[in-house]
Amino acid sequence: MLELQNICRSYSGRQVLHDLSFSAHPGQLTGFVGGNGAGKTTTMRIILGVLSADSGTVRLDGEELTGASRSRFGYMPEERGLYPKMQVAEQITYLTRLHGFERREARTRAEHLLERLGLTERMNAPLESLSLGNQQRVQIAAAMVHDPDVLVLDEPFSGLDPMAVDVVLRVLAEHAAAGAVVLFSSHQLDVVERLCDDLVIIGSGRILAAGGREQLRERHGTRRFELITDADTGWVRDLNSVQVDEFSAERVLFRGDDAAAQQVLQHAMARGPVRQFRPVLPSLSEIFKDVASDDYAQQSRGQETRT
């Protein structure tokens, strides 16, 4: 397990990470989400040891990280850095050799990984001749060619079309399933929602929420209920005990406590056949918007009191 504890970091006296603590587990995809400037890249660089924390610790399986343990890490940084003129397979082979593999094995590994990432046809082309989305896949290959125990990717899905997202996701999920920690940052909540098992939400350098996807959906945001009947559901709007969020003749989506929801169900059954009645958990996008907008409001209040 990768564990960050009480990480603080400032740039030129301005603190951008405040006592950051969270963990990412092997076998799972952990999504790291937050708005622009929230602190994702800074945190990832600290995990990789490219940047040092002012205080706090990063541990892997309980041990504080060293140069040697970090050689088992793979990193795709935000600023992509491969050789534009070098052929794709040659480049990945070269990087694999830097991890200590001999030439033949390095080439086999490179080709196998590029094949899994859907780049078989482009292996012998110079990187710069590939579309941006395909160049991105090569970057992902570069980060994982040595089968890292911990794979950290800064925005691996940005610029990928939906098909490419699925290809990359499959490769990352397989890598996690083989026992690795996989942590990736993303702005694309719809993608994160579909992909990750665990989620860490950061805002203004603080962890706003963290946990398993279902756990977060249970814990955060408002639980609502959906009722679909054969009869008109307009009467639900007249109840004081619930608040209707969406309404269309035979369907209503409302919030209220469990007792109020049961009452609605009983009334509905007395009025005619009920086709569906179910609790609706918030989507991760809704949770993100909830916690991030609270953070945003706090920041604005903070700025007002400072001025």
Ligand SMILES: Nc1ncnc2c1ncn2[C@@H]1O[C@H](COP(=O)(O)OP(=O)(O)OP(=O)(O)O)[C@@H](O)[C@H]1O
């Ligand atoms: N080298 C630096 N010098 C000074 N400030 C920096 C530096 N790098 C980052 N920052 C500041 O630290 C804060 C966190 O930045 P960071 O790049 O970690 O956020 P992020 O969540 O990755 O953002 P984005 O999604 O926009 O890439 C921001 O306010 C940023 O301006």
